Structures are given as C-alpha cells and as structure tokens.
Amino acid sequence: xxxxxxxxxxxxxxxxxxxxxxxxxxxxxxxxxxxxxxxxxxxxxxxxxxxxxxxxxxxxxxxxxxxxxxxxxxxxxxxxxxxxxxxxxxxxxxxxxxxxxxxxxxxxxxxxxxxxxxxxxxxxxxxxxxxxxxxxxxxxxxxxxxxxxxxxxxxxxxxxxxxxxxxxxxxxxxxxxxxxxxxxxxxxxxxxxxxxxxxxxxxxxxxxxxxxxxxxxxxxxxxxxxxxxxxxxxxxxxxxxxxxxxxxxxxxxxx
Amino acid sequence: xxxxxxxxxxxxxxxxxxxxxxxxxxxxxxxxxxxxxxxxxxxxxxxxxxxxxxxxxxxxxxxxxxxxxxxxxxxxxxxxxxxxxxxxxxxxxxxxxxxxxxxxxxxxxxxxxxxxxxxxxxxxxxxxxxxxxxxxxxxxxxxxxxxxxxxxxxxxxxxxxxxxxxxxxxxxxxxxxxxxxxxxxxxxxxxxxxxxxxxxxxxxxxxxxxxxxxxxxxxxxxxxxxxxxxxxxxxxxxxxxxxxxxxxxxxxxxxxxxxxxxxxxxxxxxxxxxxxxxxxxxxxxxxxxxxxxxxxxxxxxxxxxxxxxxx
Amino acid sequence: xxxxxxxxxxxxxxxxxxxxxxxxxxxxxxxxxxxxxxxxxxxxxxxxxxxxxxxxxxxxxxxxxxxxxxxxxxxxxxxxxxxxxxxxxxxxxxxxxxxxxxxxxxxxxxxxxxxxxxxxxxxxxxxxxxxxxxxxxxxxxxxxxxxxxxxxxxxxxxxxxxxxxxxxxxxxxxxxxxxxxxxxxxxxxxxxxxxxxxxxxxxxxxxxxxxxxxxxxxxxxxxxxxxxxxxxxxxxxxxxxxxxxxxxxxxxxxxxxxxxxxxxxxxxxxxxxxxxxxxxxxxxxxxxxxxxxxxxxxxxxxxxxxxxxxxxxxxxxxxxxxxxxxxxxxxxxxxxxxxxxxxxxxxxxxxxxxxxxxxxxxxxxxxxxxxxxxxxxxxxxxxxxxxxxxxxxxxxxxxxxxx
Numbered sequence: 001x002x003x004x005x006x007x008x009x010x011x012x013x014x015x016x017x018x019x020x021x022x023x024x025x026x027x028x029x030x031x032x033x034x035x036x037x038x039x040x041x042x043x044x045x046x047x048x049x050x051x052x053x054x055x056x057x058x059x060x061x062x063x064x065x066x067x068x069x070x071x072x073x074x075x076x077x078x079x080x081x082x083x084x085x086x087x088x089x090x091x092x093x094x095x096x097x098x099x100x101x102x103x104x105x106x107x108x109x110x111x112x113x114x115x116x117x118x119x120x121x122x123x124x125x126x127x128x129x130x131x132x133x134x135x136x137x138x139x140x141x142x143x144x145x146x147x148x149x150x151x152x153x154x155x156x157x158x159x160x161x162x163x164x165x166x167x168x169x170x171x172x173x174x175x176x177x178x179x180x181x182x183x184x185x186x187x188x189x190x191x192x193x194x195x196x197x198x199x200x201x202x203x204x205x206x207x208x209x210x211x212x213x214x215x216x217x218x219x220x221x222x223x224x225x226x227x228x229x230x231x232x233x234x235x236x237x238x239x240x241x242x243x244x245x246x247x248x249x250x251x252x253x254x255x
Numbered sequence: 256x257x258x259x260x261x262x263x264x265x266x267x268x269x270x271x272x273x274x275x276x277x278x279x280x281x282x283x284x285x286x287x288x289x290x291x292x293x294x295x296x297x298x299x300x301x302x303x304x305x306x307x308x309x310x311x312x313x314x315x316x317x318x319x320x321x322x323x324x325x326x327x328x329x330x331x332x333x334x335x336x337x338x339x340x341x342x343x344x345x346x347x348x349x350x351x352x353x354x355x356x357x358x359x360x361x362x363x364x365x366x367x368x369x370x371x372x373x374x375x376x377x378x379x380x381x382x383x384x385x386x387x388x389x390x391x392x393x394x395x396x397x398x399x400x401x402x403x404x405x406x407x408x409x410x411x412x413x414x415x416x417x418x419x420x421x422x423x424x425x426x427x428x429x430x431x432x433x434x435x436x437x438x439x440x441x442x443x444x445x446x447x448x449x450x451x452x453x454x455x456x457x458x459x460x461x462x463x464x465x466x467x468x469x470x471x472x473x474x475x476x477x478x479x480x481x482x483x484x485x486x487x488x489x490x491x492x493x494x495x496x497x498x499x500x501x502x503x504x505x506x507x508x509x510x511x512x513x514x515x516x517x518x519x520x521x522x523x524x525x526x527x528x529x530x531x532x533x534x535x536x537x538x539x540x541x542x543x544x545x546x547x548x549x550x551x552x553x554x555x556x557x558x559x560x561x562x563x564x565x566x
Numbered sequence: 567x568x569x570x571x572x573x574x575x576x577x578x579x580x581x582x583x584x585x586x587x588x589x590x591x592x593x594x595x596x597x598x599x600x601x602x603x604x605x606x607x608x609x610x611x612x613x614x615x616x617x618x619x620x621x622x623x624x625x626x627x628x629x630x631x632x633x634x635x636x637x638x639x640x641x642x643x644x645x646x647x648x649x650x651x652x653x654x655x656x657x658x659x660x661x662x663x664x665x666x667x668x669x670x671x672x673x674x675x676x677x678x679x680x681x682x683x684x685x686x687x688x689x690x691x692x693x694x695x696x697x698x699x700x701x702x703x704x705x706x707x708x709x710x711x712x713x714x715x716x717x718x719x720x721x722x723x724x725x726x727x728x729x730x731x732x733x734x735x736x737x738x739x740x741x742x743x744x745x746x747x748x749x750x751x752x753x754x755x756x757x758x759x760x761x762x763x764x765x766x767x768x769x770x771x772x773x774x775x776x777x778x779x780x781x782x783x784x785x786x787x788x789x790x791x792x793x794x795x796x797x798x799x800x801x802x803x804x805x806x807x808x809x810x811x812x813x814x815x816x817x818x819x820x821x822x823x824x825x826x827x828x829x830x831x832x833x834x835x836x837x838x839x840x841x842x843x844x845x846x847x848x849x850x851x852x853x854x855x856x857x858x859x860x861x862x863x864x865x866x867x868x869x870x871x872x873x874x875x876x877x878x879x880x881x882x883x884x885x886x887x888x889x890x891x892x893x894x895x896x897x898x899x900x901x902x903x904x905x906x907x908x909x910x911x912x913x914x915x916x917x918x919x920x921x922x923x924x925x926x927x928x929x930x931x932x933x934x935x936x937x938x939x940x941x942x943x944x945x946x947x948x949x950x951x952x953x954x955x956x957x958x959x960x961x962x963x964x965x966x967x968x969x
Contacts, residue, residue: 107829
C-alpha cells in the first residue's frame with residue numbers, strides 16, 4: 001500500500017505577468033486520500049488543470065503509476081488514468097444521468113462508426129456492458145433511481161454525485177475532485193464524506209481540493225497546502241493544523 | 256497588367272469600403288458579441304436608396320452638380336439604413352440577447368434573406384442588376400502613373416472623414432465613452448449608469464450610417480448594383496474586422512484597408528504566383544484565406560483585441 | 567402524448583405503426599400523383615435529395631453542434647465527381663490535359679483506354695456512389711480540420727468561407743485543365759443505370775422505365791430510388807445518434823471541455839462528424855447530377871447552404887423526424903406554391919404580383935427568423951429533452967463570461 005501512484009514535481013506555470021505556480025510538487029500513495037488546500041487564488045485549480053492537461057505547464061515532471069505521462073491533452077490524461085470533476089460542475093446538461101455516466105465509459109470502450117451502424121454482436125455487447133456499468137455506478141453513488149432524469153434537473157448535491165459517478169466510469173487510477181463539497185450543507189457534506197470513504201475502500205486513490213477544513217482533517221491521509229502558487233506545507237492533517245505557515249496563510253500573519 | 260501603384264490605389268479604394276463596413280461589424284461585435292450577418296445587406300439597402308434618390312433628382316431637379324447629387328443621395332440613404340439596422344436590432348436581436356449565441360446568428364441569416372427578398376419584391380428595384388447613375392465625370396486623374404476617378408477620390412475622402420469623425424466620437428464624446436464601457440463590461444457599465452440599450456441602438460445606427468456611405472459610393476464606383484451585392488462584401492468586411500482585431504475600431508480600419516490591398520495585389524499577381532494555374536477570378540477567396548490564417552495563427556488579429564477562439 | 571411519434575426507444579409500438587403507415591403512403595404517392603402529370607413527383611424527387619442533405623447536415627449541426635454554413639460544398643463535390651466520371655466531360659479534361667501536360671495526359675489514356683478521348687469516363691452507379699461518399703468524406707475532414715479550435719460563430723463563418731471557396735473553384739476550374747467546364751457546367755451526365763435498366767427510361771419511350779414488364783415514368787423510378795436512399799439515410803443517422811459515437815457528439819456539443827476530460831478525443835470525433843455528414847452530401851450530389859443530367863455551379867451557392875440549414879433549424883435541430891419535416895416543408899412547399907400561387911394570382915389579379923422565387927426566399931427568411939424568436943427548438947423537437955441542443959449553444963456564452 002505504499003506504492004507511489006502520482007509523482008509530480010517542479011511544476012511552474014505563468015500567465016502573462018502572473019506566476020501562478022512555482023515549483024509545486026506532490027506525491028500520492030496508492031489508496032490514499034490526499035487533500036490540497038489553500039486560500040483562494042493559491043493556485044489549486046490551476047494545478048489541477050495542469051496535471052489533467054487543460055493548461056500546459058512551463059515545466060514539470062509527471063508520473064502516474066511509475067510511468068511518465070504527458071499532460072498535453074485532457075483526453076490523453078483520462079486515458080492514462082486520471083479522472084476529474086470540476087469546481088463549477090460540468091455535466092452534459094441535456095443528457096440523462098445514465099447517459100452522462102455512459103459517456104464516461106467512452107475512453108475504455110471502442111466501438112466506432114461501423115459498430116454504430118451495423119450493431120453487430122460485439123457492438124451490442126459493448127453497449128449493454130456500458131449501460132450496465134453506468135447503472136452500477138449511479139447506484140454506487142446513490143442516485144440510481146434518477147438514471148433517466150435529465151441531468152440539469154437534478155438537485156445540486158445529486159449533480160455533484162453524478163459528476164463523480166461519471167469520473168469513476170473512466171476506470172481511473174486517480175480521482176481528482178475539485179471542491180466537491182462546495183455549496184453543500186452539513187448533511188450533504190456528511191453524505192459526501194461517506195461516499196468518498198466508500199470510494200477509498202474500493203481501492204481508489206483520491207486527490208481532493210476543498211475549503212472545508214474540518215471535512216479535510218477527518219478524511220485525508222495527507223494534506224498539501226498551497227499559497228500564492230507555492231507549496232508551503234505537506235504532511236499529516238494533525239501536522240498541518242499546527243503548522244505556523246499554514247495558520248499564517250489562512251489567518252493572515254504579519255505581512 | 257496594371258502597375259503596382261495602380262493596384263495599391265485600387266486596393267485602397269476597395270479597402271476603404273471594406274473598412275466602413277468592417278467598422279459596423281466590429282462595433283456591434285464589441286458591444287453584443289454578435290456577428291450581424293445582415294450588415295452587408297444594409298450596404299445594399301444604402302445603395303438602393305441612393306439609386307432611387309439619384310433617379311428622383313434626375314427627374315425633378317435635373318442639372319444639379321454631381322457632388323451635390325451624391326451628397327443628397329448619401330444623406331438620404333443614411334436615415335433609411337439607420338432605420339433598417341435599428342429595426343433589425345429591436346425586432347430580431349434584442350429578444351435573443353440572452354439566448355444561446357448561435358440563435359442570433361441564425362436569425363441574422365434569416366434577416367439577411369428577408370432584406371434581399373424585400374428588395375427583390377419591390378417593382379422599382381427587383382431582381383435584376385440595376386445601373387447606378389454616374390453623376391461625376393469619368394475622366395481619370397493621374398497620380399504617379401496610375402489612374403483614379405473622381406468618384407474614387409470622393410470615396411477615399413468620405414471614408415477618411417467618416418473614420419475620423421468616428422474616432423472623435425468614440426474618444427471624445429460621452430456616447431463614445433459609454434460605447435467603450437459597454438464593450439468592456441456591460442454589467443458594470445450598467446451599474447455606472449450607462450443605459451446599454453441606448454448604446455446598442457447608437458452602435459447599430461452608426462454602423463448603418465457608415466454602411467450607407469459605403470453602399471452609395473460602391474454603386475457610384477462600380478456603376479451596377481443588385482439585391483445580392485451586399486453578401487460577399489459583407490463577409491469580406493467581417494474577415495477584415497477579424498484581421499484587424501475584432502472589437503477594435505482601429506483594427507477594423509486597418510484590416511479593411513489591408514484586405515483591400517491584399518485583394519488587389521493578389522488578383523494582380525496570382526497568375527504569376529501560381530504559374531498560370533489560378534487566375535484573377537479567384538480574387539474572392541483571398542478574404543476567406545486571410546480569415547482562416549488569422550484565426551489559426553493569430554486569432555486576436557493585428558490590434559490584438561478579443562481572442563476569437565477558445566481551446 | 568402525441569399520436570404521431572417515431573420514437574422507437576420510448577414508444578416502440580406506436581412508432582412502428584406510424585412508420586409503416588408513412589411508408590405505405592410514400593409508396594402509393596407516385597402512382598396517385600402521376601395522374602396529374604410528372605411535375606408533382608419531380609418536386610418530391612428533389613425534395614427527397616434535400617432531405618438527405620438536411621439529415622447529413624443534422625449530424626454536424628444537430629448532433630455535434632457545429633454550425634456548418636458551407637455544407638453545400640459536399641453536395642457540389644459529389645455532383646461534380648459524377649459529372650467528371652459519368653459523362654463526356656473527362657474527354658474535355660483530357661484534351662486540356664494533353665494540351666498542357668502531354669505526358670500526364672497520355673498516361674491516363676494508356677490507363678483507361680483510348681476511347682476516353684472521345685467519350686470520357688463512364689463509371690457505373692455502383693462505383694460512383696461509394697466514390698462520391700468517400701471523396702466527400704475526405705473533403706469533410708479537410709474543411710473541418712482548421713475549424714476544430716474555433717468557437718461557434720467563427721466556425722460558422724469559416725465553413726461559409728470554405729463553401730464559397732469551393733464554389734469559386736468549381737466555377738473557374740476550366741483553365742488550364744478543364745475539370746468543371748466553368749460557369750457553363752457539365753452536360754450529358756449519365757442517368758442512373760441499375761441492373762441494366764436506365765432510370766431515364768428507354769430511348770424513344772418518352773422517359774418510361776420498364777421494370778419486369780411494368781412501365782413507369784422516369785421520375786417515378788427515381789422517386790423509389792431516392793426514397794430508398796432517404797430511408798437508408800434516416801436509418802444510418804438514427805443508428806449513429808444512439809451509439810457511443812452519437813453520445814460523444816452530444817457530449818462535445820454540451821460541454822467540450824468536460825468531454826475532453828472524460829477521455830473523448832474531440833478532434834477526431836469532430837472530424838468524424840464533418841466526414842460522416844459530408845458523405846451523405848456527396849451521395850446526394852451524385853444522385854442530383856444523374857437525375858438532372860447536368861451540373862452547374864449555380865446549384866451550389868451560399869443560398870443553398872443556408873436553405874439546407876433552414877430545413878434543419880425549422881424542423882427541429884437534432885431530431886431526425888423534425889429534420890425530415892423541415893426538409894419536406896422547405897423543399898417541397900416553395901415548388902408547390904409556385905405551381906399554385908402564380909396561376910392563382912393571374913386568375914385573381916390578372917398579373918403576377920409576387921414571383922415564386924420571391925416567395926421561396928421569403929419563406930426561408932421567415933422560417934429562420936420566426937423559429938429562432940418563437941420556437942428555437944424547431945417545429946418538431948425531440949420529446950426527449952436530452953436530444954435538444956439548446957443548452958449547448960449557451961455553453962459558449964458561459965465560457966465568454968468566465969473569461
């Protein structure tokens with residue numbers, strides 16, 4: 001259980017005059033839940049976007065499961081094994097919940113034009129498998145009964161779950177969640193926590209951006225802290241809580 | 256084949272008209288993020304109205320000096336063009352301001368068709384090409400080995416005046432500031448007390464006026480107009496606006512003139528460049544080739560305004 | 567619940583009955599209409615081709631959400647290909663080729679035989695149709711490639727530009743090598759020959775086609791062919807819609823970034839949309855050329871691209887039955903109007919107040935404007951909301967707002 005799954009170092013990213021990320025590194029062991037926290041504007045989502053291929057880094061080394069991967073294109077990153085959710089929920093609004101998750105299976109399936117038109121045995125089998133797995137995942141995250149509801153009509157909390165189900169459908173090695181608890185009340189957060197523990201128990205590895213410190217402390221195995229694009233602390237939750245640099249970053253030390 | 260100087264001159268004449276129309280596109284895009292597909296047809300309407308006015312002048316006030324006739328034609332075409340453009344905005348685009356962006360574009364295409372249909376259906380205009388009265392002397396003026404007609408000189412002068420006036424308006428007046436504010440950030444402009452509806456109407460009006468000038472002078476220059484005359488120049492003017500940097504007024508001017516020159520030079524030299532394979536009738540493709548190149552290589556255009564694509 | 571539905575997924579029983587009824591009607595139609603002369607069937611023949619075009623464009627605009635304003639270029643490609651390889655035109659091309667590039671010209675003669683000097687190349691329909699589909703698909707990918715990173719309205723204008731470029735080339739590719747015969751177009755395009763039976767009818771029989779001892783007018787024969795092709799198109803596009811690929815298209819339409827994040831290679835999937843859509847255009851073009859017997863650049867202008875778009879938009883973007891309805895309305899109605907309205911005006915007013923062409927244009931313009939203002943999902947949108955692209959078109963706006 002101490003195999004390194006995600007090994008990223010030396011990430012730099014500049015946007016015009018702004019150095020968004022400076023020499024950021026992160027190491028995640030397989031099976032862990034690792035948290036990424038920091039004040040607003042610290043570069044957390046930027047970092048996410050870099051490792052998932054949405055932004056091109058100025059420098060950095062990227063390894064997943066021991067193999068180098070190139071964060072050059074989001075779909076290649078998904079194929080390599082990192083699946084993500086978005087801060088502002090990006091579902092396929094007009095599709096049903098089930099179809100959203102079925103799209104998640106795209107990267108692990110292969111039927112193309114021929115299979116679409118002729119629906120031969122292999123194509124039909126793949127379609128059934130996709131549909132079955134999608135339903136399974138919807139049940140897993142707890143919204144199985146909404147399979148045929150149009151995604152944009154789901155409640156906020158259910159939409160977040162749906163996004164997670166869709167990401168899981170890609171059979172990722174690493175699940176990267178960007179503020180999954182944003183906008184949730186205490187009850188919903190508890191349910192989310194349970195879901196994340198369930199995901200961890202399935203053997204998945206999770207990287208998590210969140211603002212709810214209490215949630216993070218109780219959930220994460222390790223935490224990395226960013227401020228102004230730099231990593232200022234990394235360690236066990238208990239260590240992070242007591243780290244003076246972290247406290248200063250959040251509460252504003254002497255500037 | 257014409258001399259280099261002649262081609263540059265031709266290019267400037269053509270480019271001035273493109274610039275006038277490009278300004279309309281770029282201003283509307285600046286405030287509304289909308290390509291007013293029907294803008295080229297406003298040029299056509301301007302030309303048609305100009306034609307009718309000139310005919311009327313011929314019948315009722317024969318013998319007026321050419322420059323005066325054209326002035327009256329232009330002054331008459333402008334209000335009609337403004338009315339048309341403002342009506343289009345009010346009826347077709349206003350309701351769709353918050354709609355998915357492709358909706359106004361599709362509507363604009365429909366409006367373009369309707370404008371053309373309207374002109375087609377009018378018995379005094381109709382489907383066939385119409386000869387545009389030539390009220391200025393056609394004796395050419397020689398400039399450094401190249402010929403330019405009085406009409407073309409007038410065209411260049413009017414274009415320059417119009418563009419200068421526009422710059423003054425945008426930089427020095429309250430309305431101009433309001434326009435720039437709405438183009439930057441409509442919501443905040445609203446919070447600062449700018450009535451964005453008025454600004455938008457003003458933008459459409461100004462664009463229409465410029466197009467009307469271009470339309471009448473187009474007719475005077477090319478001596479023929481028809482109900483489809485606005486489509487291709489409109490599209491090319493849009494390409495010019497993108498070339499210069501969509502949303503940027505100076506970009507539209509530069510882009511327009513530049514595109515005119517590119518077209519003129521291109522038509523002149525394309526035969527040589529392609530070893531006789533392509534001739535000057537391929538002139539029309541330059542604008543689109545330029546558009547594709549700009550959007551591929553430097554989407555923000557020469558003046559580097561809006562980014563035209565999103566990865 | 568509407569009594570008329572073709573939704574096989576949700577109401578299979580009703581849908582099948584409706585389909586069977588419709589099919590019966592369509593098959594009976596020509597026999598009934600022939601009583602009144604050939605013109606009605608001819609109108610529907612052309613309408614069927616336009617419906618094919620609309621269905622092809624529906625893949626690009628409706629499924630994948632890419633506003634292609636130059637779609638008619640693929641129609642042109644298929645038509646001109648047929649014009650080149652199923653008519654005497656190749657002889658003219660060869661002549662110009664031999665004149666300017668003798669080596670190449672002679673090589674072609676040795677390849678295809680001496681008679682192409684006189685007669686040109688005459689491929690059979692079985693070769694032309696796949697060729698048209700493939701070449702059009704290639705052009706689809708070619709024209710789509712530069713647009714992959716562009717946003718909605720820019721994509722529209724660039725595709726429009728491509729459509730124009732193709733038209734200009736078709737209009738001018740006469741010197742130095744005569745590919746298209748320029749503005750005059752290509753004449754004497756072969757009619758379609760299936761199993762030895764020419765659909766233009768036997769010579770001297772006043773265009774009557776004899777099938778198994780039974781004779782029918784040529785337009786009727788073409789009618790059944792085009793109907794069959796239309797049905798095949800509906801079948802294929804429907805299958806594409808409800809497949810892994812179809813889902814990928816809708817995902818890109820709804821949210822391209824999320825689609826990428828879920829592992830969809832958006833570049834390839836978009837190119838597939840362009841190619842597949844184009845291939846239908848190419849086949850329709852080949853049929854058009856053979857049916858008309860001639861090909862000229864006028865049939866492939868921006869107006870035509872917009873007309874096909876209007877059919878898709880009017881009917882119901884993305885919804886196949888809606889698109890067919892849009893095609894029927896906008897392709898057949900103007901022609902029907904022409905046959906009815908002009909004589910009616912002369913009878914009533916003694917003169918033609920409004921020409922049919924004007925009516926046709928007005929219809930297209932109004933269709934586009936009114937639909938967008940009043941009923942943007944189209945006249946017959948999908949009852950399953952997930953097939954409607956409205957939200958997708960809004961996504962671009964959100965992008966802009968976040969910038």
